[in-house]
Amino acid sequence: MSNILTSRKQDYAQWYNDLVIKGGLAEYSAVRGCMVIKPYGFALWENMRDQLDRMFKETGHQNAYFPIFIPKSFLSKEAAHVDGFAKECAVVTHYRLKNDPNGNGVIVDPEAKLEEELIVRPTSETIIWHSYKNWIQSYRDLPILVNQWANVVRWEMRTRLFLRTAEFLWQEGHTAHATKQEAIDETRQMLDVYATFVEEYMALPVIKGVKTESERFAGAEDTYCIEALMQDGKALQAGTSHFLGQNFAKAFDVKFADKDNNMEYVWATSWGVSTRLIGALIMAHSDDEGLVLPPRIAPLQVVIVPIYNKDEATTQKINDKAAEIVKELKAKGIRVKFDDDDTRRPGWKFAEYELRGVPVRITLGARDMDNNIAEVARRDTREKESIALDKVVEQAEQLLEDIQMNLYHKALTFRNENTTRVDSWDQFVSVLNDKGGFVAAHWDGTAETEDKIKEMTKATIRCIPLDSVQEEGACVLTGKPSKQRVLFAKAY
RNA sequence: CGGGGAGUAGCGCAGGCCGGUAGCGCAUCUGGUUUGGGACCAGGGGGUCGCAGGUUCGAAUCCUGUCUCCCCGACCA
Structure with a gap:
């Protein structure tokens, strides 16, 4: 049996790292905090990206591309925005190197200092709104529904592969609208797109909600989010969609003439995963x-x-049968590989493909050929079954569906079992410490209380769920009146 | 930026106290036997011991300085 992975029980963080690295998704790079996404990991990202891209286009968005560099002065135009990002920006100050006169390789040429420093984008609102000013004159120019696939840089203190790296890949949608309601509708629509994608494609149930003021995006009026629960009971923000109000329109002076020829500021959204x-x-x-x-x-x-x-003769028989199955599966649009590499033994391959998470494995051996069967194994439950050869393709196709559903339901059950309604402070603390997961509790609505709870328990308000029912209650810390429960959790 | 740990072969580590031929496991290469859950046998290749000084006949080992990475905290998608 393989013992190359740390188990979850032993050390959850190490288990995660082992999976990323040994599963061939990514590795550490020569640059602190940055990772190399390896072909297998990038193929996964491409599949996610392609589906999201289809969904964005179905909802009327177009892709564009804006510069990676942002003039320093742009970033400071929106006060809250610069406050939020100033502490984690990479700054370009020079544009040339030269040979070190002392012979130690190259040095930055002090003669080549930039007039204005350039910020490596931590997000692109400012550079994009600078362009939008030129794109928008009249209500007829609206809405603008643009998305970009890009890398961004946030100089994080502590990084973790995929979860928090100094450079990461994402998409950022930036839209401009004539009315407040239209912008709010867009914000909510994209939140729904994210939730649908994560639930239906990633098989991961999410809670849709709105962030409290202290967790809100720097420069937003409202930040909506989808929150997911991980196996260790910690929450993870999986996507955000922001209603930006007129903040960026005002900062970049973007106005449009409405039908009555009144000049109005434009309404904005941005959203990203x-x-x-x-x-x-x-x-x-x-x-x-x-x-x-x-x-x-x-x-x-x-x-x-x-x-x-x-x-x-048996080898030939196996190869012929495999080729046939590959052909049939490919005809159904299924991504399949026949691993006839003779330098690895079967047991090695079983372990390797399990490590890599391939959903379905079909084993074809000499004995199977004699009996006209194949062994079909599913990754999620690790169950194996002997299937008649002429039913193998059908079975594999069915299993892919079953696994997709099973993963979702398993995750949903886990989340339900790890979401606890709590009405007293003692219970609040003990659930967070002993059980983890989401805690649904009343909160008096103040940032002070939120801060105090964070300080005492490390838990933050993940969101105010959109489907939260209105009910009378008392804040779990202060006892002050509250009208609905919010979701607390320790988070990534 | 505070606290802790570590830099020796591609990876994981031992050696260091007590200076004297640089070692082990995995991986890799060659040949063979194998193939139903990470095969076995035989043979081979690969390291300026993070870097710079110093002590010494001699430094991976002792001394001084320096750089980097990892873990825990403050910041964050």
């Missing part, structure tokens, strides 16, 4: 044997492992 989703995926579904990937986004959905003996 990042490679952090890959971290969520890993921590939600995987087990001590390795990654468990939802079929819809798995780079490889089915792998066929042959078990040869020395008999050439």
Whole structure:
């Protein structure tokens, strides 16, 4: 049995790292806090990206691309925004190197100092709104529905592969609207797109909600989010959608003439998900044997492992059958690989593909050929079954569906079991310490109380759920009146 | 930036106190036997011991300085 992974019980953080690295998703790079996304990890991201991109386009958005560099003066135009990001910006100050006169390689040429420093984008609101000023004159120019796929840099103190890296990949949608309501509708629509994507493709149930003031995006009026629960009972913000009001329009003086020729400020939204989703995926579904990937986004959905003996006729038979199955699965649009690499033995391959989270494995051996069967194994439950050869393709296709559903329901059950309604402070503290997960409790609505709770328990308000029922209650800390429960959790 | 740990072969580590031929496991290469849950046998290759000084006949080992990375905290998608 493989013992190359740390188990979740032993050390959850180490288990996560092992999975990322040994599963072939990513590795550390020469640059502190930055990672190399390896081909297998990038294939996973591409599958996620492609589906999201389709969904953005279905809702009327177009892709564009804005510069990675932002003039320093832009960032300071929106006060809250600069406050939020100033502490984690990489800054470009020079544009040239030269040979060190002392012979120690190259040095920054002091003659080549930039007039105005450039900030490596931590997010692109400012550079984009600078452009929007030129794009928008009249109500007929609105709405602008633009998305960009890009890398951004936030100089984080502590980093973790996928979950928090100094550079990460994401998409950021930036829209401009004539009315407040239209912008709010857009914000909510994109939140729904995210929730649908994460639930249906990543098989991960999420809570849709709105952030409290202290957790809000710097420069937003309202931040909506989807929150997911990881296997260790910690919450993870999986995506955010911001209603920006007129803050950026005012900062960049973006006005439009309405039908009555009145000049009005434009209403804005922005929304994003990042490679952090890959971290969520890993921590939600995987087990001590390795990654468990939802079929819809798995780079490889089915792998066929042959078990040869020395008999050439049998080998030929296995190869022919495998080729046939590959052809049929591909015709159905299923991503399949026949691993006939003779330098690895079957047991090695079983372990390897389990580590990599391939949902379905088909084993074809000499004995199977004699009996006209194949062994079909599913990654999520690790169950194996003997299937008649002429039913194998059908079975594999069915299993992919089953696994997708099973992963979702398993995660949903886990979340339900780890969401606790709490009405007293003692219970609040003990649930957070002993059980973890989401805690639904009343809160008096003040930032002071929120801060105090964070200080005492490390738990933060993840969101005020959109479907939260109105009920009379008392704040779990102060006892002051409250009208609805909010979700607390320790978070990534 | 505070506290803790670590830099020796691609990876994981031992050696260091007590200076004297640089070692182990995995990986890798060659040949063979194998193939139903990470195979076995035989042979081989690979390291200026993080870097710079110093002590010494001689430094991975002792001394001084320096750099980097990891873990725990404050900040964050």
